[in-house]
Amino acid sequence: MKKLDIKDLGKFRLLGGLDVYKNKTAFTVAEISLEKDDYFSKIYLYDGRKVKPFTSGPKDSNPKFSPDGKLIAFTSKRDKESKEAELYLIPTTGGEARLLRKFKFGISDYEFSPDGKQLVVIAPVEIERRKKKDEDVHLIKEIPFWFNGIGWIYGKRSHIFLVNLESGRKRKLTKGKLNVQTLKWSSSGDKIYFIAEENKEKEPMISDLFVLDLKSRKIEKLTESKWRISDFVVLDETTFILRMSTLERGIPTNTHIYLFNAETKEIKKLTAELDRSAYNSLNCDVRGKSRNPLIYKDGWVYYIATDGPRANLFRVNLEGKIERVIGGDRSVETFGIGSYLVFIAQDATTPTELYVFRDGKERKVSDFNGWIKEYKLSKPEHFKVKASDGVEIDAWIMKPLDFKEGKKYPAILEIHGGPKTAYGYSFMHEFHVLTAKGFVVIFSNPRGSDGYGEEFADIREHYGERDYQDLMEVVDEALKRFDFIDEERIGVTGGSYGGFMTNWIVGHTKRFKAAVTQRSISNWVSFFGTTDIGYFFAPDQIGKDPWSNLDGYWEKSPLKYAPNVETPLLIIHSIEDYRCWLPEALQFYTALKYLGKEVELALFPGENHDLSRSGKPKHRVKRLELIAGWMERWLKG
Missing domain, CATH: 3.40.50.1820 (Alpha/Beta hydrolase fold, catalytic domain)
Known part of the structure; x- marks a missing residue:
């Protein structure tokens, strides 16, 4: 059998960016090109029977289904001359992708509205003039002034935009020094809930939950600037599931799942029985970019947690009962729940692949890294x-x-x-x-x-x-x-x-x-x-x-x-x-x-x-x- 060489790096396929609608799963597969010294990615679709390529690439990623499952939105960079991030729409049945909108400084996240007629997008913008067009001098007035993997960030914040699916027109919904990180629509579609940092300079570890009323354009802060919240689920207008750290031990504090009441400001730690971080913190040098989902279904909150040398899929109910859903000596990278549970995982000798968990049975449905079987490890x-x-x-x-x-x-x-x-x-x-x-x-x-x-x-x-x-x-x-x-x-x-x-x-x-x-x-x-x-x-x-x-x-x-x-x-x-x-x-x-x-x-x-x-x-x-x-x-x- 062969020995794994340094240049075999180019053989790995990196799976990530998964989203599920009923029996359909869209996900991203990236490849590493040593010849072109670049990364290329396409979106693949699993329809419950087989996996097949869905987009042509070369830089397609982060797919999401519309509420009725008829469309898939995804981000890309197809325009070689442009440095802007591009947001596309494509029918789930296939066909040509349509460019919906470009964003100058990238796209952090996006979500379809409940009626499927709009997208809400988080994108970085300049909130103050950083420098003149032909000027090369940086006049900096805040910290942090740069960020790893991004570069200069002073004078920029991530804000929320509403994009019409028909016209592609966008409308900016937030302003000022709020730095938006993630968001969700209300079920009625008249409110947007989001997580944001208010003051990254003075309170860099604090993030809060806000609600934006689309009719009045008023923004209300629901939490009290004490915690670092990374994700949430809306149960109703006053009740939320929060994934967050209370920062009681500073940065080493584990991120847990909490039940939060916005009226009383009371929290209940649902994952108190498991002193583990509610995310995947295992090291790997050949993984794809993936979301860290927090999904509420049938009274259970599904989440990934690092349990010693494993990253497994757990679920917890509102009484605090915890169950391990997908276990084993491996790393669950991301997951989705439709007609059945789908997840991407890897282990110490098997790179990332797509798996289905249905009726208590697990099955591997992709073989992008099957070449590894020819190697002695x-x-x-x-x-x-x-x-x-x-x-x-x-x-x-x-x-x-x-x-x-x-x-x-x-x-x-x-x-x-x-x-x-x-x-x-x-x-x-x-x-x-x-x-x-x-x-x-x-x-x-x-x-x-x-x-x-x-x-x-x-x-x-x-x-x-x-x-x-x-x-x-x-x-x-x-x-x-x-x-x-x-x-x-x-x-x-x-x-x-x-x-x-x-x-x-x-x-x-x-x-x-x-x-x-x-x-x-x-x-x-x-x-x-x-x-x-x-x-x-x-x-x-x-x-x-x-x-x-x-x-x-x-x-x-x-x-x-x-x-x-x-x-x-x-x-x-x-x-x-x-x-x-x-x-x-x-x-x-x-x-x-x-x-x-x-x-x-x-x-x-x-x-x-x-x-x-x-x-x-x-x-x-x-x-x-x-x-x-x-x-x-x-x-x-």
């Missing part, structure tokens, strides 16, 4: 690590494909980002590439990870402490259990929080013989003032701000420990990474070079924080080549 082997404080840590090991008993192999410790994400039963192309090249791969969910409850996830003000110990104890346990690991040839790598931890590790131990840090943090002070989330993420995670806690910020900065570094380090960073901006890489590289350490720096132009997941295909290939090459140089050479 290393299946992750799970083991538990009892940490020194008694808490159990989930960990996995993947043997190299050429494994032979009695032989010693170099190993690589992989550390996930977040920190409130998780590794588990999802496909990681990177891991399979490394095992194909003869490495053992070790990965785990240390303290700070999602899926194990709020207390487990809460490492605020304690970065580099218990989380660092957990990782070292995972390596210790792996060496005890698996005698084929060469303890003299272990490397470490990670991105984002995993990059921070890689930087921290090389400044605190010499046990690793090679390291690759990616999209990392090296200095919490500079991170606070230069990144899109730094001004609220750093105070939440490190404590207070740099003026109140300079010693704490510096104490937790890997840059402080640069003189201790003895491990050869490769720094990989994207030039347009606004989540962990370029200075994080530059100052760590400069410090290590100045101190005479073994270090190299690889910078990727035009890329952002998501290089490993959605960067240009050729850059993604180069990144993997750099990681594998560095590890081969120092662990095999």
Whole structure:
């Protein structure tokens, strides 16, 4: 059988963007073209019998059915000369798609009206003049001024537009500094409910539920600016299902499902029995863009939750009874409910596919990634690590494909980002590439990870402490259990929080013989003032701000420990990474070079924080080549 190669990245098909009407399912399938260095996508339709292509592409995505099921709306970029986002309509029976409207700065979301005659669209707009047409100077008056993957966002907000399906005419319904995130129509069609941020500068973690009366054009805020609400379901004019975080533990607070009364302002946590985040936080580098649905049907609220190393589909009723609907060692990506339940899922050795759950039976109905069956893959082997404080840590090991008993192999410790994400039963192309090249791969969910409850996830003000110990104890346990690991040839790598931890590790131990840090943090002070989330993420995670806690910020900065570094380090960073901006890489590289350490720096132009997941295909290939090459140089050479 074949070994999975770096350039096999171009074979993956990424499924996502699913919507359901009765027995019909529309979804997006994206492909990665190494030849054209781009991504291309089409919409496919499953009619209850077979899957078939529905649109021609090349950039079609995010399909949604009209209320009567006769139309499908979708977003696209078919006009090669235009930078605007395009909204199309196409009959469900097929035919030519009709361009309904273009939006200059993109489309965040949209919904059909109950009568199917209008669409309500969320789109970014300029709320104040940013600069003159021929001017290249940025005059900035607010924070955040840029955002990862988008670029400059100052002076922009996402607002609601009403678009007529016949004429394509649009009417702006909201204004000012409201930043709208998601919305729903009332069943009568005379109101629009929406989630928005009122003040991203002063209250960046707060979002509220609002209602817009279409006749009077009046907007009323229904919540009290205490929570971060991400989605909702309208039960009636006063009763709502909210998916939200109360922020009691700051960012580590789990997102739960609540019942909310808009008159009394009372909330009831429906998912109190399951201390898990109501979304999928598993890491994967070959997944499609998907919605995170919240669906109310027959007295049950259906939602995805991360439960340890799994992302499963659950449902909860209004009394708080929770049931697991779609379980297993896998990652449910998205779902929809029509005549039956449809979902997209993957696992550690199977990329994304479409599945149907009907009459208690599950069936895979697509085979976009069937080519993977021709490849020999290393299946992750799970083991538990009892940490020194008694808490159990989930960990996995993947043997190299050429494994032979009695032989010693170099190993690589992989550390996930977040920190409130998780590794588990999802496909990681990177891991399979490394095992194909003869490495053992070790990965785990240390303290700070999602899926194990709020207390487990809460490492605020304690970065580099218990989380660092957990990782070292995972390596210790792996060496005890698996005698084929060469303890003299272990490397470490990670991105984002995993990059921070890689930087921290090389400044605190010499046990690793090679390291690759990616999209990392090296200095919490500079991170606070230069990144899109730094001004609220750093105070939440490190404590207070740099003026109140300079010693704490510096104490937790890997840059402080640069003189201790003895491990050869490769720094990989994207030039347009606004989540962990370029200075994080530059100052760590400069410090290590100045101190005479073994270090190299690889910078990727035009890329952002998501290089490993959605960067240009050729850059993604180069990144993997750099990681594998560095590890081969120092662990095999």
